[in-house]
Amino acid sequence: MRKVSGKLEINSNVHVDPQLVFKERKKPSFYIGRTLIYIILIIWALFTFFPLYWMFISSFKDANASASLQFDIIPREFTLDSYTYFFQFNEEVWRWLFNSLFISSVITLSNVLFAAMAGYAFAKLRFPGRNTIFWVLMCAIMIPGQVTLIPLYVLIINVFNMSDTYAAIILPSIVTVFNVFLMKQYLTTIPSTLIDAARIDACSEFGIFRKIILPLAKPGLAVMAIFTFVGQWNDFFWPFLVTQSNEMRTIQVGLASFKFADSTQFGPMMAGSIIASIPMIVLFFSLQKYFLQGITIGALKG
Amino acid sequence: MKVRQFLRDFGWCYVFIAAPVLVFLAFTLYPICSAFIMSFQKYNVLQSEWIGFDNYKHIFTDPLFGKAFINTTIFTVATVPVNVLISLGLALLIFKLGKKAQTFFKASFYLPAVASGVTISLVWFWIFDPMPEGILNQVVHLFGINNVNWLGKKDIALFSIILMTYLGGHGAGIILYLASLGGIPKTIYEAASIDAASAWSKFRNITWPLLKPTTLYMFVTGIIGSFQVFISIYLMTGGGPDHATTTIAYLIYQHAFEYFDFGLAAAESFVLAFIIVIVSVLQFKYMGSDVEY
Amino acid sequence: MARVVFEHVSKTFTDDKRGVFNAVSDISFEIKDKEFVVFVGPSGCGKTTSLRMISGLEKQTSGNIYIGDRLVNHLQPKERNIAMVFQDYALYPHMTVYENLAFGLKNLKTKKEIIEQKVKEASKILGIEGLLDRKPRELSGGQRQRVAIGRAIVRNPEVFLFDEPLSNLDAKLRVQMRVELAELHKKLGTTIVYVTHDQVEAMTLGERIVVMNEGKVQQIATPTELYNNPANLFVASFIGAPSMNFIEGHIDNGKIAVNGDTFPIPNKFFHGNALYNGQKVTIGIRPEDISDPHFSRQITNSSELQANIRVVEHLGNEKLLYFDKYGTNFTARVDAESEIRSGDSVKLNFNLDKMYLFDSESGVSLSREGGH
Secondary structure, eight states: OEEETTEEEOOTTSOOOHHHHHOOOOOHHHHHHHHHHHHHHHHHHHHHHHHHHHHHHHTTSOTTSOSSOOOOSSOSOOOSHHHHHHHHHOTTHHHHHHHHHHHHHHHHHHHHHHHHHHHHHHHHOOOTTHHHHHHHHHHHHHSOHHHHHHHHHIIIIIISOOTTSHHHHHGGGSSOHHHHHHHHHHHTTSOHHHHHHHHHTTOOHHHHIIIIIHHHTHHHHHHHHHHHHHHHHHOOHHHHHHOOSSTTOOHHHHHHHHHHHOTTOHHHHHHHHHHHHHHHHHHHHHTHHHHHHHHHHHHSOO | OHHHHHHHHHHHHHHHHHHHHHHHIIIIIHHHHHHHHHTTEEEOSSOEEEOTTHHHHHHHHOHHHHHHHHHHHHHHHHHHHHHHHHHHHHHHHHHTSOHHHHHHHHHHHHHHHHSOHHHHHHHHHHHTOOSTTSHHHHHHHTTTOOOOOTTTSHHHHHHHHHHHHHTSOOHHHHHHHHHHHHTSOHHHHHHHHHTTOOHHHHIIIIIHHHTHHHHHHHHHHHHHHHTTOOHHHHHHTTTOSTTTTOOHHHHHHHHHHTSOOHHHHHHHHHHHHHHHHHHHHHHHHHHOTTOOO | OOOEEEEEEEEEEEETTTEEEEEEEEEEEEEOTTOEEEEEOSTTSSHHHHHHHHHTSSOOSEEEEEETTEEOTTOOGGGTTEEEEOTTOOOOTTSOHHHHHHHHHHHTTOOHHHHHHHHHHHHHHHTOGGGTTSOGGGSOHHHHHHHHHHHHHHTOOSEEEEESTTTTSOHHHHHHHHHHHHHHHHHHOOEEEEEESOHHHHHHHOSEEEEEETTEEEEEEOHHHHHHSOSBHHHHHHSSSSOOEEEEEEEETTEEEETTEEEEOOOSSOTTOOOOTTOEEEEEEOGGGEEOGGGOOOOSSEEEEEEEEEEEEEOSSEEEEEEEETTEEEEEEEETTOOOOTTOEEEEEEEGGGOEEEETTTOBBSSSGGGO
């Protein structure tokens, strides 16, 4: 470029290589840093993976293999012996799986319906006492489970006499306050003018909920449904307390009972663990994005 | 007339919220009141008898409760801050990577949480096997340590349970922190660079303060969770050896469902709740002073 | 007959944060059948609240509202035979344009053939027949707006309600839509109640305008009347852009004393207005009534005053002069050919015939016939 008589002229004969001009040259320390990060993360991830991995490969080992097994990273043998053992140990294993499926599904569906309804009401409807009732309900979240547990047990078992029934497991979880909170946060983002427009369009209030709110809330409902389902499938304590008979146990309770019956048969124990967790792991891989975005819906502002 | 108009205007709103309200009344409010009354009674399955503050007196004089309290405190102090920091650390590292790598690591760290508490406990029960061929023993053998009885020795058992938490379940926290980190405008960091701030200075003066709401949330929920740890203890140590891993939550379970002393258990649960409330309030005061929710 | 009448309507909100808030205080008006009335005012003046009370989305705290001959106080929106176009269009995102248009009729259990016919009619009027299968997110802002209007037309309401419908459009599109809305009104011949904060929209679209501020009606009049005879300081400053210049002064022995100068009291309009000595008054004069003497047309009653020009803005078709005098910032609109430059100290012509006078404390205009 030459400066000529106060005006800046660009010498257009110089060929400028666009690649050179726009490529950011990164310092070598950048690449070292990146690699270090990857190394740390991968090592840590491997450590957290390890228990699951161990569970997985051990389940395919011989049922009668000794309690302390060789530490093989790559499995040397592959057999379904442990699985057979586990299924044979207790004739109700399939029933356990069915119980878990049934209970989790019912609770998920009821939560989706009722939490969405209540969440919508708290988010968009105006009625006397709305804020007060909401905050009172939210207090329930902060109460540790132990406090309500024992009287709840007495209520369900003694008063309602529902010991060992599906209802006993399902009822207290029909709709959780946490899910109501989640839905309220989520549904607040739906523009209120849509609801106004629907009211002018002669839509009934339940119609608005059914035809406008629910379709638009699908992503949030999906997240809540998945978390509820997985939470229920993995739940141990309450089903443990209220079930007595073998047939009524959920898979988690059944698995725990296996451990107490025979705490040395690790092969089958791992096989049982895999059976108990594979459904959720499969769910996780297929619906990953819902899991990953789900946590943030309730906890962050807005 | 007025009532009719009111019902016409708002009746259906109450229908919408009916389910959670009823559940709350029946399964939260009623039990709390009932538990409160129970805590003043000697209550077992068949009969109840009013004994005033005896249960509470028992709690505060019972060395076992004291031990449980200590165990719980150790457990909480050793797990919550460490795990929150681990989550934060991992999140900070992951945040620097590209989108695909982030998703990969988010999923990897979240995966263990999908397996149930029962299955995780069983695997670790095996990993902690005290025989020389036990997995963890084989690992520490490489460092010259022999035959640790991870779950059977008084001094180590609690530590083993604590160790278990360090190696899993950070997924949720990582995702939360990643989302919060994403919410910090990049321009703030750029302004800091112009102001010649070092990486540590940026972290201390920008990142850490802006993450406070999330950190507070993690602490509060973490502590509430750690006070209620049950499955791993129930399945792996049964509260032993010699009550080394008995936490307050576990003690409550034992008193209620092994000794069937509901009254005592109810009283203990209120003490536990009280402790949790105090700790949460303190946390909000200490950490939440400039946090807007 | 689709007139809209408000009788002493008030609306109070009780907020946890703000406490008691009077959005609308005792307003009354009558909108005639087939009239295009615009409610205009700054944010928070109560215009949107009033609109929502007509629609039934808000219930008034007190007062009566009539649509047509019916008292609608207790009627739901769907029973009032009205339709509304929202600022953000409020199109149902998960439905196609057709389904958006048909939604209201479907809820009223109209026959499928009739729905089809009405939707086709409405889409034809607005030129959106080709968009019926699309979803709202596939449409441009202007197209969405038309669909929103279409949804209102399909219902054949007695009254159309518009809530700042043009605010989300870019400037060019806004002008275009303004013209189309005016034509639409002629074509449909229904009563329209239109809310905006933009006084240009109000002046161009409204047959009559309701100017509101802080929950109260300031003036209801035609655009011309508002411009020529503002009822108070607020209306005078709100209508017209650039806005009116104001000078503070007081009455002194039959003249207006301002900072050392005196102005004669224009005697044209002061029937029945008692002016007393010492009364604090505000003089108002529009920028277009201050001119460059070289380009002033014949003005019967003018006064030449010295001004130190701070800034000159060249707009192409005219020039804007900014100067300070009597403690106020003045704006003047002068001919494009004027040679006045910034920094100049010149004499400008003030057209005293177009001067307004307001009582400083109440804001009421003292220069209107009959006193109000």
